[in-house]
Amino acid sequence: xxxxxxxxxxxxxxxxxxxxxxxxxxxxxxxxxxxxxxxxxxxxxxxxxxxxxxxxxxxxxxxxxxxxxxxxxxxxxxxxxxxxxxxxxxxxxxxxxxxxxxxxxxxxxxxxxx
Amino acid sequence: xxxxxxxxxxxxxxxxxxxxxxxxxxxxxxxxxxxxxxxxxxxxxxxxxxxxxxxxxxxxxxxxxxxxxxxxxxxxxxxxxxxxxxxxxxxxxxxxxxxxxxxxxxxxx
Numbered sequence: 001x002x003x004x005x006x007x008x009x010x011x012x013x014x015x016x017x018x019x020x021x022x023x024x025x026x027x028x029x030x031x032x033x034x035x036x037x038x039x040x041x042x043x044x045x046x047x048x049x050x051x052x053x054x055x056x057x058x059x060x061x062x063x064x065x066x067x068x069x070x071x072x073x074x075x076x077x078x079x080x081x082x083x084x085x086x087x088x089x090x091x092x093x094x095x096x097x098x099x100x101x102x103x104x105x106x107x108x109x110x111x112x113x114x
Numbered sequence: 115x116x117x118x119x120x121x122x123x124x125x126x127x128x129x130x131x132x133x134x135x136x137x138x139x140x141x142x143x144x145x146x147x148x149x150x151x152x153x154x155x156x157x158x159x160x161x162x163x164x165x166x167x168x169x170x171x172x173x174x175x176x177x178x179x180x181x182x183x184x185x186x187x188x189x190x191x192x193x194x195x196x197x198x199x200x201x202x203x204x205x206x207x208x209x210x211x212x213x214x215x216x217x218x219x220x221x222x223x
Contacts, residue, residue, distance in 0.1 A: 041215055042118065043213040096209075100147070103159070105156035
């Protein structure tokens with residue numbers, strides 16, 4: 001693994017189904033983030049984690065949950081998908097102890113909820 | 115509320131210079147970032163400004179005026195591969211990144 005990976009690349013999901021988007025980084029970054037990106041809108045933060053074992057809510061957390069059991073992995077779960085969760089989801093990581101603490105992004109997961 | 119404004123779309127000619135502006139209103143300021151995002155790909159880091167002035171990095175430069183809540187990204191000697199969206203993001207007083215919607219830059223031959 002080099003950098004940050006996400007799986008799946010894309011997914012079509014029936015409304016009401018549960019779905020977990022996976023994110024793994026090998027840069028030993030302490031901080032990780034989940035964003036959604038919709039046409040015409042900026043990246044919106046869903047949840048974040050400043051360090052393993054801790055998580056926090058971002059701008060649009062409703063309907064999503066995360067966990068951070070270790071440094072490398074940060075899965076995002078949709079408990080019961082709804083069509084408004086159709087979006088492109090990006091996972092990112094950063095070394096918040098460094099400067100300028102830029103975020104490195106995974107390739108994204110394109111999710112369609114029908 | 116917090117707000118980042120950028121033009122939605124700009125068009126420029128190959129070989130020319132283009133300036134993409136970003137204005138912001140945030141609760142606190144801890145740096146401004148510019149990212150490049152090609153269609154269907156992830157954003158990638160371009161530049162960072164935390165003090166007023168110009169930061170130059172090859173063909174790309176970024177300027178910041180904290181008193182005016184203003185930044186611009188300057189791209190020189192435009193190439194076709196520079197066709198992409200350019201995202202402005204501000205780290206606020208709580209160290210959260212606030213993102214603009216991005217400026218789609220179209221380069222014409």
